[in-house]
Amino acid sequence: MLMKLSASVNSSKRSLANFVGSNDLEMKSYLITDPRYYGTTPEELRAALEGVSLRHTPWAALLRDKEHPCYADMAAVFVEVVRRIWPNTLAVIHSDTLLASTLGADALHLPFRLLSKLEEAQHAGLQVIVSVHSLQEAIRAEEAGADYIVVSPFFPTPGKGEPLGLEKINEILATIKKPIIALGGIVTQAQIDAVARMGIDRFASIRYFVS
DSSP, X not given: OOOOSOTTSOTTSOOGGGOOSOOOSOOEEEEEOOHHHHOSSHHHHXXXXXXXXXXXXXXXXXXXXXXXXXXXXXXXXXXHXXXXXXXXXXXXXXXXXXXXXXXXXXXXXXXXXXXXXXXXXXXXXXXXXXXXXXXXXXXXXXXXXXXXXXXXXXXXXXXXXXXXXHHHHHHHHHHOOSOEEXXXXXXXXXXXXXHXXXXXXXXXXXXXXXX
């Protein structure tokens, strides 16, 4: 059974799981790595990505392990592998504009707290994806010129707090014109379909690609 979007949403309100709308969109997926599934060495990362490529072709892929002491080395392998196994997939680097530009990546992923880096990244020719957790953050990211805005969490996600709830998601969708990427607890096709019914054509996930 599809999990409810948020326990904080009153029972009188619809959950995302029960949202009624069209799901005719062609969904685009955004793969996000995690060392638990992709390893901590270049060899492990390469093997994991190649394994995922047998089942999925994401629209974009992010090397998220930003705390890795050798992130630059991992990023070089990541971009090389993504280019080889998914020629049409955006290779995305986390936070480091210079590294992304040097490696020839396509885009930079920024948490909202690093929004000040957006202009620098765009001047370097990178597309910019910004993560937000509220309508106010989404508005600021759009005003700053983000190309894509990741909104989370949509569904219950370990360690990420309560989901936003349908009402808050609808407020964001009604206000923001830039493409929205849904993130947070999206691991099943039923959840992807629920996101599509809201008119969102992109979703991001870690576990979906490795489950």
